[in-house]
Amino acid sequence: MKSRGLYIHVPLCASKCIYCDFYSLPLADEVVTQYLNALTREIQLKGEIWGGPVTTVYLGGGTPSCLSLGQVAAILKECNRFFTWQHGSEMTFEINPGTISKGYLRGLKNLGITRLSVGLQTTAPRHLAILRRRHTVGDFIRVSENIAGAGFVNYSVDALYGLPGQTLAEHLSTLQAIVAAGAKHVSVYGLQVEPNTPLAQAVAQGKITLPAEDEVADMMLGGRDYLLSQGFSHYELSNFAINGYQSEHNAIYWRNEEYVGLGPAASSYIKRRRMSNAADLARYGSLLTANRLPVAACEQLDGLWEMGETMMLGLRMLSEGVNRERFRRRFGCDCVEVYSAFIAKFVAQGLLEVTPETVRLTTRSFPLANQVQMAFLP
Numbered sequence: 001m002k003s004r005g006l007y008i009h010v011p012l013c014a015s016k017c018i019y020c021d022f023y024s025l026p027l028a029d030e031v032v033t034q035y036l037n038a039l040t041r042e043i044q045l046k047g048e049i050w051g052g053p054v055t056t057v058y059l060g061g062g063t064p065s066c067l068s069l070g071q072v073a074a075i076l077k078e079c080n081r082f083f084t085w086q087h088g089s090e091m092t093f094e095i096n097p098g099t100i101s102k103g104y105l106r107g108l109k110n111l112g113i114t115r116l117s118v119g120l121q122t123t124a125p126r127h128l129a130i131l132r133r134r135h136t137v138g139d140f141i142r143v144s145e146n147i148a149g150a151g152f153v154n155y156s157v158d159a160l161y162g163l164p165g166q167t168l169a170e171h172l173s174t175l176q177a178i179v180a181a182g183a184k185h186v187s188v189y190g191l192q193v194e195p196n197t198p199l200a201q202a203v204a205q206g207k208i209t210l211p212a213e214d215e216v217a218d219m220m221l222g223g224r225d226y227l228l229s230q231g232f233s234h235y236e237l238s239n240f241a242i243n244g245y246q247s248e249h250n251a252i253y254w255r256n257e258e259y260v261g262l263g264p265a266a267s268s269y270i271k272r273r274r275m276s277n278a279a280d281l282a283r284y285g286s287l288l289t290a291n292r293l294p295v296a297a298c299e300q301l302d303g304l305w306e307m308g309e310t311m312m313l314g315l316r317m318l319s320e321g322v323n324r325e326r327f328r329r330r331f332g333c334d335c336v337e338v339y340s341a342f343i344a345k346f347v348a349q350g351l352l353e354v355t356p357e358t359v360r361l362t363t364r365s366f367p368l369a370n371q372v373q374m375a376f377l378p
Helices: 029-050 069-080 100-110 125-131 139-147 168-180 198-204 214-228 248-254 280-291 303-314 326-331 339-349 363-374
Strands: 005-010 058-061 090-095 115-120 153-161 185-189 233-235 238-241 261-262 267-270 273-277 295-300 353-355 356-362
Touching: 005 069, 005 248, 029 069, 029 261, 029 267, 058 069, 058 248, 069 100, 090 248, 100 139, 115 125, 115 168, 125 267, 139 168, 153 214, 153 267, 168 185, 168 214, 185 214, 198 214, 214 233, 214 238, 214 363, 248 303, 303 326, 303 363, 339 353, 356 363
Parallel strands: 005 058, 005 261, 058 090, 090 115, 115 153, 153 185
Antiparallel strands: 185 238, 233 238, 261 267, 267 273, 273 295, 353 356
16 A cells, blocks of 8 residues: 555653754643644544555654543544554654553553554653653653553654754763664654744753754764664664664655644645645634534645755665655656756765665765755756
């Protein structure tokens, strides 16, 4: 079956991290009720149009674990009226280490969740405080034990590097704790200063100083070397996994395949059309009350742009790259011929590798990956 993802955005948080620019709302009973009522209607409207088989389901946020098990069950039940997935399909659920009990985890398992994503970010208490994270290292250790006790084997942990005052040793200490906890997948991101966030304001005012570029690069490469030494593969620019535990849902994004997004600010990509939902619960809800899709922006991509995006996104998959046969089946041409000038230049610079099966980034290109990827867009 052709891969197709279902993403459900849960824009609820007990508190907002200093660096976060995702759409989210403070947790309150009336907000949860408003969200669930509107989401139910969106599931029905989009399900009638784009319902059918999906290969992966992902509940992200925000903090999905702010919802009760009954509320999660109701969402999945309504989705299953229109979208179908096979028993055992990858179903990911994001959790916060400070808000999860063993009973809740067992409940998720009973609902069919097969994969967890844990938002740790760092084990350094001073950095947790700076980032305004609401958990401790002890919370992470306990939730890791509870994850295993609930019967989950497949779980991922997020880590950030490039934090204010962070050292390579501190970053490696976080990764060591993640590996020791038994995680099979690690997502490692460099801290980004997004506009209109408390972090951006603090940096502009000189209240927070970020590490120099060479220090950040050392953390990026040092973290990579450590995870490789522990048996993880660096299969995507920001993701590492023990063999067999790569994220199938994220691969849908990197292969530029279709996905349906539900919830405020969620995006969908269907039939060369990219749509973004209103990033405002009131606007999102009012459109749905009027039996209208809650779309705030829509873009129809032409074939040239779709090919360029497929190259750009596919090059994120370091172990796979852009599969030439898959590209041929989709577009009727060989990507090596379409982009011969770009590819020849990057091959000569040692940044791309071309085989009969794939076009992919080299290890040397890792710090320059974004520049290489963006070159393929029209």
